[in-house]
Amino acid sequence: MDLLLVATPDGSEPGLSLLVDQAYRRGCTVVAVAPARTPITEAVDGAHGLFAPMATAPYDQDAPLAASAPGVLWALLTPLLALLDRAGLLAAPPEALQKVADRLDHVAERCGPAIAxxxxxxxxxxxxxxxxxxxxxxxxxxxxxxxxxxxxxxxxxxxxxxxxxxxxxxxxxxxxxxxxxxxxxxxxxDFFRDRVEEAxxxxxxxxxxxxxxxxxxxxxxxxxxxxxxxxxxxxxxxxxxxxxxxxxxxxxxxxxxxxxxxxxxxxx
CATH class of the missing domain: 3.40.50.10490 (Glucose-6-phosphate isomerase like protein; domain 1)
Structure with a gap:
């Protein structure tokens, strides 16, 4: 293993810092995307790795984020896609990421609360x-x-x-x-079920x-x-x-x- 990629919306999971330390001791490069000022940031710094702070909205700064919360996936995935593109492991050039952003904007327009x-x-x-x-x-x-x-x-x-x-x-x-x-x-x-009294x-x-x-x-x-x-x-x-x-x-x-x-x- 030459590269360890860590993506987490929390950054304080038990054992995550230990994983980073063990990877560093084995000569593995560590890259992490996580919220700033979390335990994982110190672990990555200690491993001389690359840390990219996860982008968050202003109202999300102090709130814990669920892994499935809308927006979290792309906040974690976009920096990794850019990195993997630079490393030649997959094709995700800036223009492709811009198209993803445009598609997400389009979906937001179609699926927003104001749309019937x-x-x-x-x-x-x-x-x-x-x-x-x-x-x-x-x-x-x-x-x-x-x-x-x-x-x-x-x-x-x-x-x-x-x-x-x-x-x-x-x-x-x-x-x-x-x-x-x-x-x-x-x-x-079921056809004869009382729709009021029976679930x-x-x-x-x-x-x-x-x-x-x-x-x-x-x-x-x-x-x-x-x-x-x-x-x-x-x-x-x-x-x-x-x-x-x-x-x-x-x-x-x-x-x-x-x-x-x-x-x-x-x-x-």
């Missing part, structure tokens, strides 16, 4: 998941990380469980789940996150067929055209907004 639900993909997704167990299926290289991020955000921000899997493996992994007690048609008496049963809802197809086979048609064959509703999110970082940014931003709207609706 019928024109707001994040509010629409949050409404779809209000009384459902999200079953997140992903297809494509950027959809997978976005789906895992969405699962974490739902748990950490909204206190909502969710399942995630990549297509086509998800079809086999979740087939029994969709035909069991969580299926929308599992309770034939609605929790049913699965598939969320299909996928990159724009660039040719080749897609499991999306089979995914739709499986969901609908079990009377399971499905929500779909597909980003606009662009590079991988742009499409990743769009899917993460929309699902982050959706997780926040769910948290607000549930009082989490």
């Amino acid at each position: 639900t019928y024109n707001n993909p994040a509010k629409t997704l949050a409404a779809d998941l209000a009384d459902a167990l999200p079953v997140i299926w992903t297809e494509g290289p950027t959809a997978g990380p976005a789906g895992r991020r969405f699962t974490a955000a739902l748990a950490e921000l909204a206190g909502r469980p969710a399942l995630t899997a990549e297509l086509p493996e998800a079809l086999a992994a979740h087939s029994v789940l969709l035909s069991g007690a969580l299926a929308a048609g599992a309770d034939p008496d 609605q049963a929790l049913h699965a809802r598939v969320v299909l996150l996928r990159d724009r197809p660039t040719g080749g086979l897609s499991a999306a048609p089979a995914a739709r067929e499986l969901a609908l064959s079990h009377d399971t509703a499905i929500s779909e999110l597909e980003p606009e055209e662009g590079g991988e970082l742009e499409t990743l940014a769009e899917m993460i931003a929309i699902t982050d907004f959706a997780a926040v709207y769910l948290a607000l609706a549930s009082g989490a």
Whole structure:
């Protein structure tokens, strides 16, 4: 191991400073992105490493930040992307990062609180998941990380469980789940349920996150067929055209907004 990259919104995790020290003793270069004035900064200085303070909004200076809090990901990831681009490990030149920023601004305009639900993909997704167990299926290289991020955000921000899997493996992994007690048609008496006195049963809802197809086979048609064959509703999110970082940014931003709207609706 020649390089240790540390990215944390906290900086005081137990054992993190020890990890940095051990890496330095083994001749490893250390780079960290974290809040300023945290224990990790001293550890990186002691290891003669490179420390980049995480960008925070003025009102976030003294507040602990959740790893899934909106904005935290890009505050941590952007400096690392720039570093890895300079090191030649991946392609993330300044113009690509600018396109990511532009895409995030565009999503904020589409998904902000002032935009009505019928024109707001994040509010629409949050409404779809209000009384459902999200079953997140992903297809494509950027959809997978976005789906895992969405699962974490739902748990950490909204206190909502969710399942995630990549297509086509998800079809086999979740087939029994969709035909069991969580299926929308599992309770034939639900039609006669008293909507005032009786709580609605929790049913699965598939969320299909996928990159724009660039040719080749897609499991999306089979995914739709499986969901609908079990009377399971499905929500779909597909980003606009662009590079991988742009499409990743769009899917993460929309699902982050959706997780926040769910948290607000549930009082989490």
